[in-house]
Amino acid sequence: MRILGCLDGTNSEQIQQAIATLVNNHEAVIGLIYVIDSGPRDEIGRKRSQLLRPLRASGQQEERIEAAEIAAAQDIFYEGKRGLAGAETLQRQGRPELEIVNTAAAWNADLIVIGTRSFQHLAPAIGPKSVGHVARFVLDHAPCPVLLVRPTDHHGFPIVR
Structure with a gap:
């Protein structure tokens, strides 16, 4: 079984726990x-060019941004490999949703493990967890x-009717 953790x-x-619950590390090929x-860098450039003159970033600035990323x-x-020592790492650049789907197809994944959303802590405590x-x-x-x-959330449970 080939499992791709996002x-x-x-x-x-959450990804480590889900994969560990599914299989023993030795029974599966795990990719992270x-x-x-x-996207954010492209959006900033578009907004800036709409409002002001286009920013001509220096090569050094671009290199520093790329190095930081x-x-x-x-x-x-x-962090991801701490609990999944033998996992293969797959770093991509682009739109995350497209890169995940395309990598899953190219890597022949049997299962994709993904979280609900980044910045989960910003979601309301009550209401849908979209x-x-x-x-x-x-x-x-x-x-x-x-x-x-x-993420496991025991806050507000059990639900009182």
Whole structure:
């Protein structure tokens, strides 16, 4: 079985627990994917060009930004691999939802394990625990089954009627 765990920088514990519950590390090939999202940088550039003159970033500034993104990705992989020592790391850059689906297909994943959304702590304590746009896209377009995991939340339980 080939399991692809999707890391977002906030969900490594949930992904590790879900994969460990499913299989023993020696029974499966585990891949961990982290996508450096190019969207925010592109959006900032578009907004700036609409409002002001286009920003001509220096090569050094671009290199520093890229180095910081790569360093953050390595930290996220380190956290993700703590409980999954033999996991393969797959770093991509682009739109996370597309990169996850395309990587799952190319990597021949049998299962994708993904969190509900990044920044879960911003969700309201009461009300629907909706999935984010990346998880929704993966659920709708994945080439294999998807396991959706969310952080354990015992706050407000049991529900009183």
